Amino acid sequence: MTAPAVTDRSTARIAADISASDIGLLVLRVGFGGLLAVHGSQKLFGWFNGYGLNATAGAFEGMGYHPGKFFAALAGLSEVTGGLLLALGLLTPLAAAIALGTMVNAFNSSWQGGFAMWELPTVYGIAVIAIAFTGPGRFSLDAGRPWQRQGLVWGAGAVALAVVAGLLTLAVK
Numbered sequence: 001m002t003a004p005a006v007t008d009r010s011t012a013r014i015a016a017d018i019s020a021s022d023i024g025l026l027v028l029r030v031g032f033g034g035l036l037a038v039h040g041s042q043k044l045f046g047w048f049n050g051y052g053l054n055a056t057a058g059a060f061e062g063m064g065y066h067p068g069k070f071f072a073a074l075a076g077l078s079e080v081t082g083g084l085l086l087a088l089g090l091l092t093p094l095a096a097a098i099a100l101g102t103m104v105n106a107f108n109s110s111w112q113g114g115f116a117m118w119e120l121p122t123v124y125g126i127a128v129i130a131i132a133f134t135g136p137g138r139f140s141l142d143a144g145r146p147w148q149r150q151g152l153v154w155g156a157g158a159v160a161l162a163v164v165a166g167l168l169t170l171a172v173k
Contacts, residue, residue, distance in 0.1 A: 018138065019138075021134075021137065022137045022138040022139055023139075024137075025131070025134060025135075025136060025137030025138075025139075025140075026089075026137055026139040026140075028127060028130070028131065029086050029087055029089055029131060029136055029137070029140065030087050032083075032086060032087075032124070032127045032128070032131070033082075033083045033084065033085070033086030033087030033088070033095075033099075034083065034087050035083070036079050036080075036082060036083030036086070036099055036124065037079065037080050037083030037084050037087065038083075039079050039083070040075070040076045040077065040078070040079025040080035040081075040083060041076070041080055042056075042076075043056040043072055043075060043076035043079065044056075044073065044076035044077065044080065053069065053072055053073060053076070054069075056068075056072040056075075056076065057069040057071075057072040057073075059072070060072045060075070063109045064109075064173060065109075065173045066173065071169075071173060074169070075102055075105065075106075078098050078099070078101065078102040079099070079102055081095075081098055082095050082096075082098035082099035082102065082128075083099065085098070086099060086128070086131060086136075088140065088141050089136030089137065089139070089140020089141050089142050089143065090136075090140070090141040090142060091142070091147070092131065092132070092135055092136040092140070092142050092148075092149070092150065093132060093149050093150075093154045093155070093157060093158040094158070096128050096129070096131050096132035096155075096158040096159075096162070097132070097157075097158040097159075097161040097162040097165065098162075099124070099128045099162075100125055100128045100129065100132070100158070100159065100162030100163075100166070101161070101162040101163075101165035101166040101169070102166075103121045103122075103124050103125040103128065103162075103166075104125075104162060104163060104165075104166025104167070104169075104170075105166055105169055105170060106120075106121035106124075107121040107122060107125065108166075108170055129155070129159060132154070132155040132158040132159060133150070133151070133152065133154075133155030133156075134150060134155075135148070135149070135150025135151070135154075136148075136150070
């Protein structure tokens with residue numbers, strides 16, 4: 001009696017490769033990345049009932065970011081770029097660093113306003129740190145590519161880059 005021949009990529013193997021973690025990472029990346037990109041487009045273009053770049057620049061000036069228009073554009077571009085890259089699962093450690101660096105500044109500018117003010121940047125920061133360490137999952141543009149990076153070293157590198165970039169931005173504001 002012999003066992004049936006099974007190839008490496010049989011239907012059973014492919015089904016076994018798809019895990020709940022892959023689905024969970026897809027939902028987290030697309031949900032978080034999409035929301036972050038929308039948030040940035042509110043700043044830049046006034047889309048989705050946002051204020052647009054000029055009003056956002058005024059708000060940034062009020063928070064001590066001078067020149068306000070530069071920092072508003074930087075925040076909006078970082079949120080759109082980081083969000084879209086995360087949603088696609090492309091260049092994930094860099095995308096995570098971009099998003100987290102922005103959240104460092106968002107947290108700093110809102111922490112004195114109490115929990116309701118710093119809740120959103122904290123939740124976004126937690127989500128992006130999780131993605132930085134776990135990687136994008138199987139359903140991403142990074143998956144199986146030579147440039148795919150994830151794990152402890154890449155997650156820590158993304159967090160370190162984000163903190164340094166966030167602190168540099170705070171130092172020059």
